[in-house]
Amino acid sequence: MLDPIVKTIEVPCDQQKAFTVFLDEMASWWPLDKFTTSMMKGAPAKSIKVDTREGGKIIEIGSDDSETLWGTITTYDPYGFFSMDFHIPGPPAFEVGKFSHVEVKFTKLAEQQTQVELTQTNLEVFEDMAEGVHGGYNFGWGLIFEQAYKEACSS
Known part of the structure; x- marks a missing residue:
């Protein structure tokens, strides 16, 4: 069993802003030119749409206006907590309903100080690819969450 990926940061804003920036403003801080399914195909994504409610979807808008499901919000407690099944596609093993x-x-x-903790689990579902996927996400969250998101909360 793989250890969960846990990233914890402190951001210089209140809890409501930290939550709002993460979900409602995701398209403004997520590196669309680096960590998207569109970039896996050679072009940056245009945007990200987030339906902020339980059962809501997080969808990448590709450079060709295609839509790719990234996640489904499973728990939505405004300003305190949310969780999602994370579906980002990639290699073929990702495309068989595993998340x-x-x-x-x-x-x-x-x-004006909020601690934000991100935890990613269930990477074992990727079987033989699990360790590589774990390493990739651990690295990616460092750039996406610990740098880009934190910077967005600072402005």
Whole structure:
């Protein structure tokens, strides 16, 4: 069994803004020219749509206006917590209905200070590819979450 990927950061904004930036403003901070299915095909994504509710979808809008499901929100507790089944496609093994699970928890530390913890689990579902997928996501979240998202919360 693989250890979960856990990334914890502190951001210089209140809990509501931290939550809102993560979901509602995802297209503004996610590196669309690096970590998208469109880039796997050679072109940056145009945007990301997020339906912020339980059962809502997170969808990448490709350079050709195609839509790719990234995730389905499984728990939605505004400003405190959300979780999603993370479906980002890639190699063929990803495209057979297998997905990992991502949880993001927002904890108020002070008026303008929030701790945000991202945990990704269920990577074992990728079987022989699991260790490589784990390493890739661990690296990717460092750039996406610990850098790009944190910077977006700082502005």
